Amino acid sequence: MEVVVVVVVVVVVVVVVVVVVVVVAVAVAVAVTAVAVALAVATAAAQAAAIAVQATPARLTVTVEATD
Secondary structure (H helix, E strand, O other): OHHHHHHHHHHHHHHHHHHHHHHHHHHHHHHHHHHHHHHHHHHHHHHHHHHHHHHOOOOOOOOOOOOO
């Protein structure tokens, strides 16, 4: 009877450890994916901003007023 209890306890502990490891691995994978997506979005935004700056011609406006 004691052997059965010990085996059950060991199995439960192993299952709990495996579940915790899987949950942590999934959380890390989600965090890494979120960081990768954020970097990709930031890079795309920076590229779009650079293209917009290049596409906008620099203009110098001079106003001349006649005085009497």
